[in-house]
Amino acid sequence: MVYDVIIVGAGPAGIFAAMELVRHGKSVLIADKGKLVEERQCPITNGRSSVCVNCDSCSVVSGWGGAGSASDGKLTLTTGFGGNLEENIGEIALEELIEMVDRMFVEYGADPKFYEPGSDVTSATIRKAASVGLKILPARIRHIGTDASRKVLNNMYEDLKQQCDIRMNTTVEDLVIENGRAVGVRLADGAVLRAGHVIVAPGREGAPWLDTLVTKLNIPIASMPVDIGIRVEVPDSICEDLTKHFYEVKCLYNTPTFDDRCRTFCMNPSGFVVHEYNKAHDLVTVNGHSLKTVKSKNTNFAILVTKNFTQPFTDPIGYATHIAKLANMLAGGGILLQRLGDLRDGRRSTWSRIERGMIIPTAKAEPGDLSLVLPHRYLTDIVEFLDALNAIMPGVNQNDTLLYGVEIKLYSLRLKLGEGLRVPVIDGLHMAGDGAGVSRGIIQAAASGVVAARAILGEPLVTARE
Numbered sequence: 001m002v003y004d005v006i007i008v009g010a011g012p013a014g015i016f017a018a019m020e021l022v023r024h025g026k027s028v029l030i031a032d033k034g035k036l037v038e039e040r041q042c043p044i045t046n047g048r049s050s051v052c053v054n055c056d057s058c059s060v061v062s063g064w065g066g067a068g069s070a071s072d073g074k075l076t077l078t079t080g081f082g083g084n085l086e087e088n089i090g091e092i093a094l095e096e097l098i099e100m101v102d103r104m105f106v107e108y109g110a111d112p113k114f115y116e117p118g119s120d121v122t123s124a125t126i127r128k129a130a131s132v133g134l135k136i137l138p139a140r141i142r143h144i145g146t147d148a149s150r151k152v153l154n155n156m157y158e159d160l161k162q163q164c165d166i167r168m169n170t171t172v173e174d175l176v177i178e179n180g181r182a183v184g185v186r187l188a189d190g191a192v193l194r195a196g197h198v199i200v201a202p203g204r205e206g207a208p209w210l211d212t213l214v215t216k217l218n219i220p221i222a223s224m225p226v227d228i229g230i231r232v233e234v235p236d237s238i239c240e241d242l243t244k245h246f247y248e249v250k251c252l253y254n255t256p257t258f259d260d261r262c263r264t265f266c267m268n269p270s271g272f273v274v275h276e277y278n279k280a281h282d283l284v285t286v287n288g289h290s291l292k293t294v295k296s297k298n299t300n301f302a303i304l305v306t307k308n309f310t311q312p313f314t315d316p317i318g319y320a321t322h323i324a325k326l327a328n329m330l331a332g333g334g335i336l337l338q339r340l341g342d343l344r345d346g347r348r349s350t351w352s353r354i355e356r357g358m359i360i361p362t363a364k365a366e367p368g369d370l371s372l373v374l375p376h377r378y379l380t381d382i383v384e385f386l387d388a389l390n391a392i393m394p395g396v397n398q399n400d401t402l403l404y405g406v407e408i409k410l411y412s413l414r415l416k417l418g419e420g421l422r423v424p425v426i427d428g429l430h431m432a433g434d435g436a437g438v439s440r441g442i443i444q445a446a447a448s449g450v451v452a453a454r455a456i457l458g459e460p461l462v463t464a465r466e
């Protein structure tokens with residue numbers, strides 16, 4: 001059989017592309033190397049192992065729902081966050097797509113309630129932040145929660161499997177290109193599947209594979225940004241004045257010493273710090289999530305420093321993974337944990353110092369010294385940012401604040417894509433989601449899938465407005 005469209009990757013980008021295509025009667029195959037949601041069990045999360053056992057398919061980042069299904073399910077419904085899709089399709093189209101994608105999440109079972117800053121309290125906080133050089137970006141957020149998110153994704157699976165072919169545990173090894181056109185995919189077992197169009201949406205997990213395609217097919221690259229930082233954990237009480245109004249505080253800061261751009265990322269009230277396994281690079285980094293039903297007494301969020309690297313250096317991913325591996329090396333294969341007070345005092349943390357403090361860590365980690373891992377520039381940026389944040393989160397820069405390292409975001413290659421996320425050098429080939437550097441979150445990944453699907457369908461991106 002020749003499908004109308006083959007989609008590589010069953011993350012939000014792949015799933016939403018498929019939903020749009022089948023709605024218009026197209027024959028679709030989705031191939032994903034991971035498992036179905038209920039089969040996705042990380043041995044560490046379910047307590048069967050204390051270290052990564054390097055599963056063939058990593059349940060945290062691979063499988064139905066993509067990295068999103070093991071995630072917090074925090075949907076950012078504001079155009080300025082979660083990706084660069086606006087650069088491809090413009091703000092009005094993105095707004096409309098976000099609205100549509102969000103509506104579908106609710107139809108499939110997401111909590112209809114969302115958080116939207118807009119009160120006097122939020123205006124006062126934004127003013128106070130500005131007085132110390134912090135820029136708060138108000139965002140509308142819907143929180144599904146990791147547990148509820150799995151149900152929503154299951155509902156999507158049950159619906160889609162009746163309308164298209166879905167092959168899990170199926171690794172796509174290559175694209176089949178004939179006369180400058182993508183006409184199918186070659187699987188790891190050698191089988192060739194053919195289609196009129198191919199959408200490649202392999203997420204961050206598939207970024208190294210995508211890298212090889214980019215080189216082989218000469219696909220132009222726009223840029224290679226990389227974010228490096230740590231995850232902060234504090235008692236809920238330090239953030240709750242903010243989180244009850246904003247849910248998630250998105251804050252930008254240019255540091256005084258190095259003038260580097262830092263930001264807060266992925267804030268989880270009453271949440272948990274988690275390990276993120278990167279099989280392709282064989283390393284463990286830090287992330288965070290919060291559950292709808294099980295709550296901790298801590299709030300966690302990341303502080304990320306964005307640096308643009310200049311020529312002749314062309315390997316920011318290599319640089320970031322090198323730093324993450326240093327942390328793994330010092331932490332016996334896992335992640336490092338340090339009190340802010342110990343970092344300032346130039347000494348490693350120990351369990352006895354952490355236990356005397358006021359915060360019980362929510363993740364397994366090894367007490368140590370982040371100054372042996374992160375370059376001075378990054379650490380200075382992080383400490384200066386925490387000092388500034390203290391103006392709106394009093395207590396965030398106190399000695400007991402816990403820092404987990406390291407958190408890195410390998411957004412990797414940002415590809416130069418044409419209208420409808422077409423690959424300019426090859427007909428019939430579209431790229432969507434995080435892997436192509438189009439998105440950085442669930443909502444924009446899903447929206448990018450719809451963009452690729454509508455381009456294939458020849459449908460307009462936005463509905464005509466009065």
Ligand SMILES: Cc1cc2nc3c(=O)[nH]c(=O)nc-3n(C[C@H](O)[C@H](O)[C@H](O)COP(=O)(O)OP(=O)(O)OC[C@H]3O[C@@H](n4cnc5c(N)ncnc54)[C@H](O)[C@@H]3O)c2cc1C
Binds near residue numbers: 446
């Ligand atoms: C722990 C964690 C928490 C997160 N929390 C949030 C959050 O709260 N809110 C938010 O907006 N975002 C969050 N994110 C990010 C979000 O999950 C991603 O932005 C989103 O899932 C990207 O979607 P995608 O479709 O581009 O790729 P992915 O979701 O990564 O899916 C890609 C899929 O492609 C498959 N694949 C890769 N290569 C191949 C291949 N060669 N053959 C076949 N299949 C392949 C993978 O198995 C994977 O299932 C989180 C991520 C993590 C890891």
